[in-house]
Amino acid sequence: MSNRSKRLNEEAEEDEEEAEGIGDWERTYVDDRSWEALQEDESGLLRPIDNSAIYHAQYRRRLRMLSAAAAGTRIQKGLIRYLYIVIDFSRAAAEMDFRPSRLAIMAKHVEAFIREFFDQNPLSQIGLVSIKDGVAHTLTDLGGSPESHIQALMGKLEASGDSSLQNGLELVHEYLSQIPSYGHREVLILYSALSTCDPGNIMETIQRCKESKLRCSVIGLSAEMFICKYLCQETGGLYSVALDEVHLKDLLLEHAPPPPAIAEFAVANLIKMGFPQSAAENSRAICSCHNEAKIGGYTCPRCKARICDLPTECTICGLTLVSSPHLARSYHHLFPIAPFDEVPLSSLNNLMPKSCFGCQQSLRGAGNKGGSCVTCSKCKHYFCLDCDIYIHESLHNCPGCESIHRPKSVSMMEE
Amino acid sequence: MASVTSKLYSDDVSLLVLLLDTNPFYWSTTSIKFSQFLSHVLAFLNAVLGLNQLNQVVVIATGYSSCDYIYDSSLTPNGHFESSGTGMPAIFSSLLKKLDEFSAKDEELCKEEDNEKRVASSLLSGSLSMALCYIQRVFRSGHLHPQPRILCLQGSPDGPEQYVAVMNSIFSAQRLMVPIDSCYIGTQNSAFLQQASYITGGVHHSPKQLDGLFQYLTTIFATDLYTRGFVQLPKPVGVDFRASCFCHKKTIDMGYICSVCLSIFCEHHKKCSTCGSVFGQSKLDEASSVANKKRKAPDS
Ligand SMILES: [Zn+2]
Ligand SMILES: [Zn+2]
Ligand SMILES: [Zn+2]
Numbered sequence: 114m115s116n117r118s119k120r121l122n123e124e125a126e127e128d129e130e131e132a133e134g135i136g137d138w139e140r141t142y143v144d145d146r147s148w149e150a151l152q153e154d155e156s157g158l159l160r161p162i163d164n165s166a167i168y169h170a171q172y173r174r175r176l177r178m179l180s181a182a183a184a185g186t187r188i189q190k191g192l193i194r195y196l197y198i199v200i201d202f203s204r205a206a207a208e209m210d211f212r213p214s215r216l217a218i219m220a221k222h223v224e225a226f227i228r229e230f231f232d233q234n235p236l237s238q239i240g241l242v243s244i245k246d247g248v249a250h251t252l253t254d255l256g257g258s259p260e261s262h263i264q265a266l267m268g269k270l271e272a273s274g275d276s277s278l279q280n281g282l283e284l285v286h287e288y289l290s291q292i293p294s295y296g297h298r299e300v301l302i303l304y305s306a307l308s309t310c311d312p313g314n315i316m317e318t319i320q321r322c323k324e325s326k327l328r329c330s331v332i333g334l335s336a337e338m339f340i341c342k343y344l345c346q347e348t349g350g351l352y353s354v355a356l357d358e359v360h361l362k363d364l365l366l367e368h369a370p371p372p373p374a375i376a377e378f379a380v381a382n383l384i385k386m387g388f389p390q391s392a393a394e395n396s397r398a399i400c401s402c403h404n405e406a407k408i409g410g411y412t413c414p415r416c417k418a419r420i421c422d423l424p425t426e427c428t429i430c431g432l433t434l435v436s437s438p439h440l441a442r443s444y445h446h447l448f449p450i451a452p453f454d455e456v457p458l459s460s461l462n463n464l465m466p467k468s469c470f471g472c473q474q475s476l477r478g479a480g481n482k483g484g485s486c487v488t489c490s491k492c493k494h495y496f497c498l499d500c501d502i503y504i505h506e507s508l509h510n511c512p513g514c515e516s517i518h519r520p521k522s523v524s525m526m527e528e
Numbered sequence: 529m530a531s532v533t534s535k536l537y538s539d540d541v542s543l544l545v546l547l548l549d550t551n552p553f554y555w556s557t558t559s560i561k562f563s564q565f566l567s568h569v570l571a572f573l574n575a576v577l578g579l580n581q582l583n584q585v586v587v588i589a590t591g592y593s594s595c596d597y598i599y600d601s602s603l604t605p606n607g608h609f610e611s612s613g614t615g616m617p618a619i620f621s622s623l624l625k626k627l628d629e630f631s632a633k634d635e636e637l638c639k640e641e642d643n644e645k646r647v648a649s650s651l652l653s654g655s656l657s658m659a660l661c662y663i664q665r666v667f668r669s670g671h672l673h674p675q676p677r678i679l680c681l682q683g684s685p686d687g688p689e690q691y692v693a694v695m696n697s698i699f700s701a702q703r704l705m706v707p708i709d710s711c712y713i714g715t716q717n718s719a720f721l722q723q724a725s726y727i728t729g730g731v732h733h734s735p736k737q738l739d740g741l742f743q744y745l746t747t748i749f750a751t752d753l754y755t756r757g758f759v760q761l762p763k764p765v766g767v768d769f770r771a772s773c774f775c776h777k778k779t780i781d782m783g784y785i786c787s788v789c790l791s792i793f794c795e796h797h798k799k800c801s802t803c804g805s806v807f808g809q810s811k812l813d814e815a816s817s818v819a820n821k822k823r824k825a826p827d828s
């Protein structure tokens with residue numbers, strides 16, 4: 114990885130030298146490299162490259178990796194997560210190898226990540242910390258509302274000074290050591306700089322993070338650094354270095370689904386929660402979150418305070434308030450569907466159905482770009498590659514398995 | 529789809545995916561016969577196809593032991609108004625033929641199973657999943673496509689064992705911004721369909737008079753997504769989002785949740801009956817509120 118990113122940096126430098134002689138308008142195309150996405154067909158016409166087969170292969174590799182990791186242990190996921198996102202806003206973040214700058218790109222993708230995170234982990238909380246001028250600042254406290262985090266992040270977009278990994282870790286460690294024992298403590302660091310300017314021995318800080326069971330992951334934006342790699346190894350996190358913007362986005366989104374839980378990392382516990390009923394259509398009350406008179410909303414079952422939105426913590430009595438669909442959003446992490454088996458083109462025969470069970474697209478001929486199809490090992494139905502991806506990434510149901518009657522006694526929860 | 533002039537696609541061209549409940553156990557208990565019901569539905573489909581030349585209709589049968597596609601108007605593009613001599617547009621004779629085949633197969637599959645206590649729910653989770661796969665394919669087909677929506681015509685009661693799968697489908701539809709309309713003609717209320725329509729922004733209605741089903745269908749469910757901005761459709765009635773506990777299936781408004789698997793219990797247990805985790809002794813409620821106070825202290 115380090116070699117690769119170094120080489121990329123060199124290339125970038127070469128590009129810059131070349132680019133000096135050209136105008137701004139040309140430069141946007143040079144940076145874009147849009148010609149790389151074209152290929153010539155038989156008749157000499159330019160066409161966009163068909164990436165679907167490559168894309169599908171990548172997706173299958175990722176899926177296999179995930180299921181292999183889960184196979185060894187009993188599937189447990191850290192569903193209640195307390196995640197601090199630490200963003201490096203040091204001088205290095207102003208660099209423009211990502212367009213328009215690392216800073217802007219980081220902010221853009223962190224925003225998308227925060228939304229995706231709360232979509233997948235409705236009961237979890239995020240906090241934001243920035244590192245700037247050698248000091249770590251708190252942007253937001255742990256909280257469950259995506260909007261307030263995004264607002265705080267977008268308000269402070271400037272880069273200066275040195276970066277300090279140790280200061281960032283110390284601050285986050287202090288916050289995360291106070292969360293309840295059933296929560297999974299995670300830190301995700303977006304690191305631009307190639308150095309760290311620390312007040313003390315960072316090795317001690319890393320050991321303390323390890324002892325407090327903080328799972329630290331780092332996404333680098335320039336090149337691999339030993340100290341980041343060491344941090345991730347010690348605390349069980351993931352370390353990766355983004356090659357370009359698309360890669361950065363993928364790396365970030367990899368952190369959205371709950372990580373496999375390591376039993377000793379969090380103590381299982383029962384959490385008291387309230388399921389508020391929505392207030393009657395035309396009842397007007399002052400909500401406890403904004404202190405404004407509003408129609409509708411929900412009523413806390415313990416203290417009867419009015420709140421606007423779920424999920425939240427009651428501002429009066431502190432009870433965690435959710436609705437049953439919020440819990441249901443997380444259930445697919447617990448009952449994942451197994452990867453489908455690939456059926457190679459050569460074994461296509463007449464016994465096989467002609468079209469995809471999910472979307473009815475023909476599995477033979479022009480409609481099927483990838484050239485092969487997949488089959489579910491449980492229900493034996495065949496699917497096209499596009500449905501394969503959709504089913505595993507978004508739907509989380511096998512249409513075939515759902516179209517077979519299950520006797521009532523075999524409930525999903527008992528699997 | 530490629531044959532039609534793509535220029536003509538505008539906001540009000542619809543793709544209607546109709547999920548038709550064919551559960552024989554349900555239809556054996558109703559006052560209205562399935563054939564009567566079907567004639568209302570066919571007239572409705574004809575009306576939808578007539579509203580706009582480019583409208584597309586797909587019908588998926590939701591059976592007791594299987595689900596299948598029984599009709600796709602894009603496969604028979606020229607048949608709209610040809611009569612087959614039976615007083616029925618030719619396209620629907622193919623639908624009826626497919627439906628007959630499907631019902632025969634579905635009933636055969638029922639017989640194969642052991643005849644224990646039957647739950648008369650149909651496979652809503654299966655047909656919803658298939659509908660979403662189909663819609664996903666329409667989205668893949670390019671920038672110009674009809675506006676998709678799903679309509680569940682359901683009479684059978686909810687199958688509790690489908691809960692996770694139905695919710696997964698609802699969330700996926702929400703992400704794709706596909707509304708799920710539901711017309712529930714059964715006797716109890718369907719919590720699944722109420723939630724599906726509420727979460728995805730669709731319309732839920734349970735008609736009182738089944739003789740007038742056609743009228744309900746055309747006045748409420750024939751409106752395309754664009755027109756919905758201008759007409760008064762039935763408002764969602766209070767959807768109950770309270771949870772029911774896993775131990776007694778009792779609806780509760782306060783309860784305990786296993787931090788590992790999110791199972792819901794109405795009282796404190798020592799061990800989770802779903803995932804087997806043994807719960808720690810600390811009094812959680814207090815622990816979390818103390819942590820909150822500590823956490824917020826430096827700010828104030
Ligand atoms: Zn309260
Ligand atoms: Zn398909
Ligand atoms: Zn299957």
Ligand SMILES: [Zn+2]
Nearest residue numbers: 773775776794
């Ligand atoms: Zn109970």
Ligand SMILES: [Zn+2]
Nearest residue numbers: 786789800803
């Ligand atoms: Zn549990």
